[in-house]
Amino acid sequence: MLEFTVEDMSAEEVARMQAIYEPLAISVRELVDATIRSEVDAETVAAVKADIDAATARLRSKQIVGAFGVRRTPSGQSMSWGNAVIGLRNPIAPPLVIHRDDDGRRWCDFHLGAAYEGPPGHVHGGVSALVLDHVLGEAASPDTKPRFTGSITVRYLRACPLGPLHSEAQITRVDGVKTFVSGYISDADGITVEAEGVFITPRWLRDRLR
Template sequence: MDQPDLVATAGLPNPPVVGEPPPGRVALAARIRELVEAALLADDDAVDLLAAAARVGAVTASLRPGARDTAALFAPLAGGGRLSVNNPVEGVGNPLAPPLVWHRTGADSVLAECVFSVAHEGPPGRVHGGWVAAVLDHAVGRAVASAGSPGMTASLTVDYHAGTPYGVPLHVEGRLVRRDGRRLSAAAELRAGDQVTATATAVLVLFRGVAPARRQE
């Protein structure tokens, strides 16, 4: 297993891996995202929400037979490493995720795009700060993994420079800044067009079982 894979499969000795995200799972997650948005915007006086709830309940019951023991599922990621299909931030199979679409996973930095929806709203018209932090955290984790030093976040400092809009393409970039033994320093930024809406600095700790890389200044 490549070192970048450890960021996705830590703690799973034999993780389930598929050649690509299952189309049915991807489609179902997309429809559920649409359902969540429609439910949030539904006019209580214009539609029968109790009837809708019953129909959703029936679909949920139809999905329960044969449930797996874990939601973990991985697929190859262009540029190396593995995509966590059901991850709540990058997972195309997880309805909670925006999700992240990776455009670059390089030697020391990564770049992804995402589109948040009204389901992620905090202040009116803006993404909740917790979701902004989650995307930045994921970017630094993916960046250190791509650099061959996968680790877990020990601390994350987020600076919010402007409200992050939803419903438009956003770009998140993460990069490894420095390695010092098992201590990793990384940074990330989130952009809406040319405007940086949030930045983050992070300290990560190299996963156990991974040899520390040569010190990088």
């Protein structure tokens, strides 16, 4: 994982960058949904494609090499803006906004639309696993120091419908460098998918915690 400190970046500058780039990701997210669901004529599709190609070329005129990584300000503020689940600059991300309770529970309410479909009208099983892997990982890292997925077991109780959903997770026990977590995704009628995971403290962090 690429992680580095962004020198001389204040909280105000981070907020300014967020205000610039987050609306772009939201617009592209809407574009993805519209692309899937549109029934406009071929001439309109061709014109829109030309517009998109031109916009893409403008954005590519200046860009970083490789992925966004995890950037941290000198104050420790995390910028996981390219993340596939929570990245505010990533149109693929729903994105999830993770909330933290004092008892260690991590939870979020989110919406999955047409871009995340597997079975007709329902969430792709791999997307459910992606969401749970992230939420469980957040729960496994209560001190904001990462624990990485060692294994995760996902049980699909019933088809998970597209639309508004809820997910939460909590640590069940800790055994040395292993943190055990359980969690689930639910809709208005109850749990659709549940998971248990083992998350590992990375070696570089173990050395710091000694």
